[in-house]
Amino acid sequence: MARRTDSRLSPATHIPGEGVQALVDVMDRLRSPGGCPWDARQTHASLVPYALEEAYEVAEAIESGDRAAMREELGDLLLQVVFHARIAQDSPTDPFDLDDVARTITAKLVRRHPHVFDRVAAAEPGASLEDLHVQWDRIKGHEKQRTSVLDGIPAAQGALARGQKVLARARRAGIPAGGDLAQVTPLPWNEDAHSAGAMEWTEAAVGRRLLELVVAADAVGVDAESALRAAVRAVEASVRAAEQDVRDQGPASRPDTVATMSTGEPTAAPRTERRSEDR
DSSP: OOOOTTGGGOTTOOOTTHHHHHHHHHHHHHHSTTSOHHHHHOOTTTTHHHHHHHHHHHHHHHHHTOHHHHHHHHHHHHHHHHHHHHHHHTOSSSOOOHHHHHHHHHHHHHHTOHHHHOHHHHHSOOOOHHHHHHHHHHHHHHHHTOSSTTTTOOTTSOHHHHHHHHHHHHHHTTOOOOGGGGGOOOOOBOSOGGGOOTTOBOHHHHHHHHHHHHHHHHHTTOOHHHHHHHHHHHHHHHHHHHHHHHHHHOGGGOOHHHHHHHHOOOOOOOOOOOSOOOO
16 A cells, blocks of 8 residues: 555544555554564564454454444454554565455455356356355365365364364265264254244254253363364264265266365255355
């Protein structure tokens, strides 16, 4: 972004982008000679804990419904992006700045939403959310040259969030989760806790059931996080084995839904829509 002298001194202005530019200017001042010694010493690695902490605080502010806190915490998270971009500018081998970061994500969004930005795709009949998720996975896999639908799921992610991603990707690719999970039939979802029947799940009911499992694990001395990580690893192994079987058997034996992961070609997608999204 082009520098604007003392733009940080006029926070009351409402010119689009002025607030972001002011933050960039302040961060540049802090990192430059004569600025803040602490900010000048930071590296991408040293800031990792702060990025994680700010993300959790954003989630807490959103869940609490506190709009003032949400605005503040989103600002703290934005600072992490600006901070990393400013550090990146000093790289002797691969420098980039905030504009480069923004251009990269803009190009990615356009590329992965052909149903919006591509005239031919946009002219086709409307697709379901599940279809769009499958399309997203296909485009992402092609871009990153991935060999498995599970590639790219962060290993450091919490076991519960990771487990949901693993199951969602396997489901969209038409790959059975394996083991007893293949026999599990999801109960109907009901967003209204007051009208939920005995065989319906609500967000509160799911949370309560998960907490009960944590209590049970604690009672027998089992670390719930470790136990779930092990279970998710078993599912991952089953999914990857199924993918390898498809590759070994060749294109002729590939079910359409599984072929996507290996060929990058469009496939038929189930029409069932789910609440959880995996982007």
